[in-house]
Amino acid sequence: MSKSLQAIRGMNDILPEQTPLWRYFEGTVARLLDNYGYRQIRMPIVEFTELFKRSIGEVTDIVEKEMYTFDDRNGDSLTLRPEGTAACVRAVLEHGITGGGQVQKLWYIGPMFRHERPQKGRYRQFHQIGLEVFNLDGPDIDAELIVMTWRLWGELGLRDAVKLELNSLGTSESRGRYREALVEFLSAHLDKLDEDSQRRLKTNPLRVLDTKNAETQAILVDAPKMADYLDDESRAHFEGLKARLDAVGIPYVINPKLVRGLDYYSKTVFEWVTDKLGAQGTVCAGGRYDGLVEQMGGKPTPGVGFAMGIERLVLMLEALDKVPAELSRQVDVYLCAFGEAAELAALALSERIRDQLPNLRLQINAGAGSFKSQFKKADKSGALYALILGDDELAQQVVGFKPLRGQGEQQSIAWDALAAHLATCVVQG
Incomplete structure (x- = not known):
């Protein structure tokens, strides 16, 4: 008997009973972004593989383990997009819409693809709403992104369920100095590190900071701190961001181990996290990537953005009973x-x-x-x-x-x- 047809593992149907809540969430976000002056952009879900290798970094987990990559009939290596920032940067460069210092405030929505172990809130096809801003380099725009998400949590009734974590990664130069100090420290404890952290120490040492291994985390208590290696410009930028969040009254905590999983981040990084979804605690995350456009062949162009996972936020609305009653009708x-x-x-x-x-x-x-x-x-x-x-x-x-x-x-x-x-x-x- 032939095997019955079914969806690919980790790629889920969203049934008619579920779509009203998805539409409510997506519509709430879209209206909010419209009100702040952001414009929607739509990119293909398939890009040349080289785009992600150049932007995300060849030694990241995403590129090494998680991408859906294949050769098309012309022999070109193509990849289902694992995230949206690289594709958005490619689009603005291809169409020249950031040239001459033009400010662009863009957002997008759609599926992303990563070959991970499926679990609640983490799927192989997942959906994100992302936002990118180009040609603004001050802490004021970093603050605006966070203020917008804070307003969104208020509209959805989720403020009491999320926490904002902040860090600054500094410039590439200051991060390089910190990386050297971190490698020196961790190398002295090499035999006590877990296997994954030993591998990352050789390829992407900053990722050791967000290990989930308890023994490695205990070692990291005495590790050098990124804040001690920040350059004056990055430190002033970070203080400016915190001052603006304080002015609005948005609570936050400084997490010196927050590095994000992509190589292109610099200066500000942030995550909105929750304890309502088990192990999958991050619901929105982003930061600044001032060197990415130049790295991809453009002129030096400041950039900052974030992405939020729709599946996880929909799960939160259901778990906290924040689904509007009228959606049932x-x-x-x-x-x-x-x-x-x-x-x-x-x-x-x-x-x-x-x-x-x-x-x-x-x-x-x-x-x-x-x-x-x-x-x-x-x-x-x-x-x-x-x-x-x-x-x-x-x-x-x-x-x-x-x-x-x-x-x-x-x-x-x-x-x-x-x-x-x-x-x-x-x-x-």
Whole structure:
């Protein structure tokens, strides 16, 4: 017997019962970004593999272990994008929209792909909303990104469930000095490091700082601190960021071990973390990458951005019971029609109502059926009200109006008065 078809492990269907919450979250973020003056950009999900090797770093876990890479029919090596920043930088360079110091404030949404071990909140196809700003180098724009996310958590009811962690990685020069000091320190404790940290010590030593191994973490207590190696410019930038967050009243903690998993970060890095999702605690993260555009062939261009995981934030909304009650109802009004003449009139009437009330969610019965069966479908739809149109109503040019979710008797409403009545009742309902 042939194997039944199913989704690839770690790549999940988002079913109709789930999409209302996704749309609510995505719409909330989109409106917020519009209000702050950000514009949407849409990039392909497939890029040349070299893009990610040059930007993320060839010795990162993402490039070494996690990318979905393949040769196409022309022999080109292509990769499903594992993150959005590199693709966004490629796009702005290709189209020249950051040239001449033009400020660009961009955001994007879509699937990303990493071959990781699937677990709750971590999937092989996952979805992100990302944001990138180019040609602004001050701490004010870093602060704006964090302030926006703080406002988002407030709108979603999540502020009490997240914590902001900050660090500064300095410039490439100061980070290089720190890397030398860290390698020297860790090399003296090489036999006590876990296997993964020993490997990273040779390839990407800063990643040792975010190890989950308890014994290695104990050793790191006495390790050199990045703050002691910051240059004056980076230190002033970081102090400027903290001053702005203090002015707004956003609480934060300094995490000297926060380095992020991508090579292109410099100066500011931050993460919003939670303890409500088990091991997958980061829900939004980002930072500054002032050297990335130049590294990818452009002129020196300051850059800063973040990305948030939609799956994890949707899980948080569900876990904390922050899902708006109205999302459980996808239909406001269900129109039942009995007989061919009534069905024709119902179709015309429903379109007239939609013209007058474009935001009304009106579903017309399809497939005919008895009075009992149509009312059963009306109730199952979750609608607040049922409209009834049969031969008697058709003759009098009225509809029966019946509440489905509360008190109230059925009444007859004239066709010409129906839109105004629905506008009042649905708002009240």
